[in-house]
Amino acid sequence: MAMRLTGMYSGLDTDSIIQELVAARRTKVDDKTKEQKKLKLKQDAWGELNKKLKSLQSKVSGMRLSEAYTKRTTKVSNSNIASVITGEGAMNGVQQLRVNKLAKIGYMTGGKVAKTDGGKANALSKLKDFGFSGEGTLKINGQEVKVGEETSISDVLNELKKAGVNANFDESQQRIYISSKDYGADNNFTIEGDDSVLNALGLNVNGTGDAKAVKIDGQDAEIVLNGATYTSKNNVFDINGLTITALTESSETITLTTEMDTDGIYDMIKGFLKQYNEVMNEMDKLYNASSAKGYEPLTDDEKMSMSESEIEEWEKKIKDSILRKDENLSSVSTGLREIMSGGISVGGKTLHLFDFGIDTLGYFDAGENERNMYHIDGDPDDEDTSGKADKLKGMISSDPDTVINFFSQLSQQLYGKMFDMSKSVNGYRSYGSFYDDKKMQSDYDDYTSKIKDMEDKLTAYEDKWYAKFSKMETAMAKMQSSQNALAGLLGG
Numbered sequence: 013m014a015m016r017l018t019g020m021y022s023g024l025d026t027d028s029i030i031q032e033l034v035a036a037r038r039t040k041v042d043d044k045t046k047e048q049k050k051l052k053l054k055q056d057a058w059g060e061l062n063k064k065l066k067s068l069q070s071k072v073s074g075m076r077l078s079e080a081y082t083k084r085t086t087k088v089s090n091s092n093i094a095s096v097i098t099g100e101g102a103m104n105g106v107q108q109l110r111v112n113k114l115a116k117i118g119y120m121t122g123g124k125v126a127k128t129d130g131g132k133a134n135a136l137s138k139l140k141d142f143g144f145s146g147e148g149t150l151k152i153n154g155q156e157v158k159v160g161e162e163t164s165i166s167d168v169l170n171e172l173k174k175a176g177v178n179a180n181f182d183e184s185q186q187r188i189y190i191s192s193k194d195y196g197a198d199n200n201f202t203i204e205g206d207d208s209v210l211n212a213l214g215l216n217v218n219g220t221g222d223a224k225a226v227k228i229d230g231q232d233a234e235i236v237l238n239g240a241t242y243t244s245k246n247n248v249f250d251i252n253g254l255t256i257t258a259l260t261e262s263s264e265t266i267t268l269t270t271e272m273d274t275d276g277i278y279d280m281i282k283g284f285l286k287q288y289n290e291v292m293n294e295m296d297k298l299y300n301a302s303s304a305k306g307y308e309p310l311t312d313d314e315k316m317s318m319s320e321s322e323i324e325e326w327e328k329k330i331k332d333s334i335l336r337k338d339e340n341l342s343s344v345s346t347g348l349r350e351i352m353s354g355g356i357s358v359g360g361k362t363l364h365l366f367d368f369g370i371d372t373l374g375y376f377d378a379g380e381n382e383r384n385m386y387h388i389d390g391d392p393d394d395e396d397t398s399g400k401a402d403k404l405k406g407m408i409s410s411d412p413d414t415v416i417n418f419f420s421q422l423s424q425q426l427y428g429k430m431f432d433m434s435k436s437v438n439g440y441r442s443y444g445s446f447y448d449d450k451k452m453q454s455d456y457d458d459y460t461s462k463i464k465d466m467e468d469k470l471t472a473y474e475d476k477w478y479a480k481f482s483k484m485e486t487a488m489a490k491m492q493s494s495q496n497a498l499a500g501l502l503g504g
Contacts (some may be wrong), residue, residue, distance in 0.1 A: 037473060041466045042311050049309035049460035051452060053334045057298065058447040061335075064291050065344070065446050066194045069288055069430045075280065075423035081416040085326075086254060086271040089266045095257045096268055102253030107268040109396055110236045110487060111258045115195040115247045118177075118230035120187035120203060123214035123223035125165075135181050142212040150205035150213075152177070159209055177201045179475075192230050196245030200230035234260050274408045281404065281419060282388060285370065288352070289385040295345045296381035304333035331405040344446050347433055349384055358417045368415065369403025 049503040084104065093111055125133050127141045140161035150157045150168070152175035159168070165181050165188070165425055178191045192199040201223075203215050208223075210216035217225045229438060232243040235258055242249050251255040254268070265436060273410035315323055335341050354361040358404050365371060369389035378385065389393050390402025408415050436443040440451045 020170065037470050041463060044459065044463050044466060045311070046309045046457070048066065048456060048463065049162045050330070050334065051456055051459065053309075053331055055456065056448075057331070057334050058449070058452075061294065061341075062446050062449075063432070064294060064442060065434075068287050068291050069427060069434070070424045071284055071429045072430070074428055075284060076420055078416050080280070081277050081412070081420065084270055085276065086268050086270040088268055090262075090264065093258075093260045093262050093264065093266050094268075097255040098270060098273075099253040102270050104271050106270075107238050107270070107419075108265050109256070109268055110265045111233075111262055112236060112241075113231060113234040114230045115233035115245055115263050116228060116260055117195050118192035118200040118458075120190040120215070120217075120226045121226045122190070123216070123219050123221075124186045125188075125212070125214045126186075126223070132183065133181075133186055134183050135169070135336050136164050136185065138162055138164050139209070139212050144208055144212040147207040150203075150261040152203060152208050153201050175201070185450060190215075194245070195230065195233075195247070197230055197232050198245065203227075223279040233473050260269060272408075272412055274405065274412075277408050277412070277415070278405050285386050285388065285422075288348075290349065292345065292384045293381055295341055296333040296384060299338060299341050299345065300381055301333040301336040303336065304329045307333075340447055343427070344433055345384070346413060347429050348426070351422070351429050352386070354425070356421045356425075358414055358420055358421070363414075364420055366405055368418070369400070387457045 082100070084098045084102050086098045086102065088094055088096055094109060114240065125137075125142055127133050127137065128143050133141065133157060138161065139159060145161055147158060147160045150159055150171070152172055153194070155175050157168075157171045163328075169179045169188070172190060176193065178193060180189050182189060190201070190203065191479060192201050202242045203210070205215075207216060207218075211223065214223055216223070217227050219225060222283050230453075232245055233247045233249075234241060234243050235249060235256065236242075237249075237251060237256070243250065244258075247258045249258070254270070256268075307326060309330060310323065310326060318326070352365065355364050357363075370386050371389075372383060372386055375383055377396075384394070387397045388402075388404055389397050389400035390405065392398050404415075430446075434441075434444050434446050436445075437448075437450075439454075442449055
C-alpha cells in the first residue's frame, strides 16, 4: 500500500478526489458481484426444485412394475376374535375361521404364606419361620432341590429362576408368583415336592383356603381355518399369505374375505397425482413469475439507505423471479406434460388419463399456474371435481387389469423421460440433476476469481493515485521548506 499524505500542504481533499476516480471502476466490480449473487440465487432455486423432481421420480419408479398394484386386503367379519395382515402371497376369496384356544403362559399364584409368629414375611424369611422343620425336597421342572429350615424364600426364588421360570415374592400380598418365560405348552412348568415344603411356601395346589396355590398351564393357540386345525405358541399364524392373530377364544365361526385393495391402488394413484401437481405448480410459478426488471442485488452501501423491510421486499422480488422464462425449466416442464397427456396402448386401445376420469380443468377454469394440474373426478378432497362420478375407483373395481397396465406403462414412460433429462453431461451436469449444476458452479467460481482480480487491480489503481498525490505533497513540503529558509536568510 502506497504512503498516503492527504492535502496537508496543497489543501486539497485528496481522499474525495481519489475516491471519485476509483468510483467509476468500483461500479464494474459491483456489477460483477451482482451477477454472481444472481447466479447463486439461481443455483439455490434449482437446487430446491431438483429435490422435488427427484422425489417425484422416486415415486414414479415404485409404480412402474405391476407388482405395486397387486395389493390385497382382508376384511374380518368379527374383528374382536381375530385380526389379519394380508401379505403378497394371499389369495382372493372367503375363508372360515374359528379360534378354539389362545396361547397362554404357565402361571402360578401362590397361596398366602403364614409365619408362626403372625408377622409379615419377606424374601429373607426362612422355612422355619413358617413352621417347617428338618429337610425336604422341591422339584422344579423335574429338577430336585434340597431345602431345609434355614432355606429362605430368596433361596427358593433363585432356584426357580435357575430352572428357567420367572419368580417373585410380593411382600404386600404375601405370595410367591411364578410364570413361564414364554407362551405355549412347550414352555409350561411344574412345581412338585413334599407337602410340608409346598405348604410352607404356599405352592400346594391341593392346599386349602388362602394357602391354596392356583396354577394355569401354558398352552398353544389353536384355530380352525377352512376345516384344518393349526397350532401356534404365540397366537400368531402365518398361513398362505395371511398373518392371522387370534384375539379371543370363541365358538363363533367368522369369515375372512380377501380381495384386491382397491382403496390402496386408488390412494397410490391419487398420491402420485398430488405430488406431480405440486411440482408442476411450482415450476409454473417460477416460469411465469412477474418481471423483476430494474431490480438488482444490493451492495452494502445501497443497503445503508434502506430499512430492513425494504431490503427484504427488494431481495424477495429478485428471488421470486430468478427462474422467470428459464429455458431449462420450460424444457423439463414440457417433457413431463408430454408424457402425461400422451396415449398408452392397452389391450389394442389407446387410452389417456381422461379415460379414467383424470384430467386438467381447462385453460379458463383453472387458476393461475394451475392449468397443468390433474384432477380426479369424484375425489372428495377436490372441491373442483368432488361432485362428479368416481370413474377411477369404479374401473379399479371392475377392470383392475386395465388400470394396472395403463398406470404401470405411464409410470415407466415418465420415469424414462426424467432419467433422460437428468443424465450426467460432462462439464455441465451431474447424474440425477435436472439443471446444469456443474456449469453453474464453474461459472460461480469464475466470478470469484474475476472479482478478486478486479479488486486487486482497483486497489493498485487507488494506491497509484495516492502515491502521486503523496509525491505532490512531498514536493510542496520541500518547496515550502526552501521558501522558509530563503526568507530567513533575507531577514524576512
